Amino acid sequence: MALATLRANRMRSLLTMLGIVIGNASVISLVGIGQGAQNLAERELGTLGANVLFVVPGNNDTRRQGINRPRTLVLEDAVAIAEQVPSVRRVAPQIALTEVAQVGGRSASTTVTGTTAEFLPVRRFEVARGRFISTEDNRSARNVVVLGPDIKDTLFGPARAIGQRVRLRNQSFEVIGVLAAKGAVFGSNQDENVYIPINTMVNRLSGRDPTYGVSLTFISVEARDEDSVGAAKFQITNLLRQRHRILREDDFAVRSQQDALTIVGTITGGLTLMLAAIGGVSLLVGGIGIMNIMLVSVSERTEEIGLRKALGARSGDVLGQFLVESLVLASLGGVAGATVGLAVVTGVGRFSPLPASIAPTTVLGTVLVSGSIGLFFGVIPARRAARLDPIVALRSL
Structure with a gap:
């Protein structure tokens, strides 16, 4: 029933899913590129040797003052x-x-x-x-x-x-x-x-x-x-x-490869988290779009809801119906966005010097988050539909 409803309004469904698609693709591609930057740094540091130390002149004060080589x-x-x-x-x-x-x-x-x-x-x-x-x-x-x-x-x-x-x-x-x-x-x-x-x-x-x-x-x-x-x-x-x-x-510092890896990991991890948060904003916008379109759908299908409840449907049945529709909408968008994101990560890893990669658990987690967003933002429209009085809803027939 949910898929039939989405097919009945294909253009509207595609535009609604677009926010989730962009959000998922952004999160996956940005996390993959951030991981690629960390992989590149670790690979470059690995060429230095695990048992190599570097003694450098100066301390934190001289570096803050811009003294290049005290x-x-x-x-x-x-x-x-x-x-x-x-x-x-x-x-x-x-x-x-x-x-x-x-x-x-x-x-x-x-x-x-x-x-x-x-x-x-x-x-x-x-x-x-x-x-x-x-x-x-x-x-x-x-x-x-x-x-x-x-x-x-x-x-x-x-x-x-x-x-x-x-x-x-x-x-x-x-x-x-x-x-x-x-x-x-x-x-x-x-x-x-x-x-x-x-x-x-x-x-x-x-x-x-x-x-x-x-x-x-x-x-x-x-x-x-x-x-x-x-x-x-x-x-x-x-x-x-x-x-x-x-x-x-x-007035000097002794640095090891592990020190450098820790610093690089902290920096790239922070950047990756920031990029993922930026991509997450798109997911939030996509969730708001789902809630908006589901509210419109409830208004358009008032008569259908009234008829279902008059024939014995309980409020929980109507609630579940609309939650499933929003879940399907968000999940399809999540899968499409994950596909686009994986294509971007693969392209960057293949055609650039950055060894971009993404863990399967991250992709699965992003798709699950997009489905959860569909459920979260679908609750308000679904509750509104479930609380409709069947007599009031049938008056427009």
């Missing part, structure tokens, strides 16, 4: 961590500067990272051609450079880069290696960076501060294994507090 980490700190922290396997100090790389008539802005041979195993990078910076390169402060694959293609195209020269701030560097593709981390494309020995960086580009010494951008640290991460974080913190003579707030 001089609170120096090269001697990295040396001390490598020599005095037993739970640490390797340490890779890093100095990063933005420079213009030139080869003939070609040029490109790039991040130049001065580091050591330990950078490669600590950060899980691989060399595609040639070799990486060696300990001897650092000791002799040689003018050698290792290119990311994207910057190599920009500067040399398909031509061979090994053995060629690249200019950085009017200094000539010999290309000794090209890294394998690594991708982006936190929106920064690692394949566009170039790497030189840290001593070369200090002597040729960044310089040495007479007061602070060699200031570092950050220090990458590899713990002995995943179980040693907590101990390494604790020991590094204590060592640097002693070295920096800290009594109150630290």
Whole structure:
């Protein structure tokens, strides 16, 4: 009977369901895209390694004041961590500067990272051609450079880069290696960076501060294994507090992959919840539309209701009839909206770099919520129909 009633007013039924369809599609697609953002962040963080720590300069006050890289980490700190922290396997100090790389008539802005041979195993990078910076390169402060694959293609195209020269701030560097593709981390494309020995960086580009010494951008640290991460974080913190003579707030921070995952999960979870709430507003509007159209339906079918009650139908029978109609209307809209939402999530996951996905329980829950909205907003029209006096209702016949 409910389906027959909906077919009798097809256009009105379709327009009424449209709010539920849009609401369900919005919730499912937005939650799926939000989950995709979290999956992408976790995947990028996973490339860092589960037992990698990052020691960064500054504290919350300096970051709030907009100080980009306070001089609170120096090269001697990295040396001390490598020599005095037993739970640490390797340490890779890093100095990063933005420079213009030139080869003939070609040029490109790039991040130049001065580091050591330990950078490669600590950060899980691989060399595609040639070799990486060696300990001897650092000791002799040689003018050698290792290119990311994207910057190599920009500067040399398909031509061979090994053995060629690249200019950085009017200094000539010999290309000794090209890294394998690594991708982006936190929106920064690692394949566009170039790497030189840290001593070369200090002597040729960044310089040495007479007061602070060699200031570092950050220090990458590899713990002995995943179980040693907590101990390494604790020991590094204590060592640097002693070295920096800290009594109150630290002037550095030690971050692990799990810390980053927690922060990213909190941010993306909050954004996903907000997006779902925005989509839920459409469901609310759709529910109000169902209530409105059901009230119109009650007014149009007054005679039918009066006749049913005159023939013995109880108020509960009429109430159930109209509740079923609103439930069917909302459920059909929910299924249609879920189908559209799943199509959007599938399309985003297939044709964009965002690995969007949605759990089946979320889809089922959204459809059930839309059905519940139909019941909730159908109660008032159904109660109004059930309370009609059959004598009054039959007067218009």
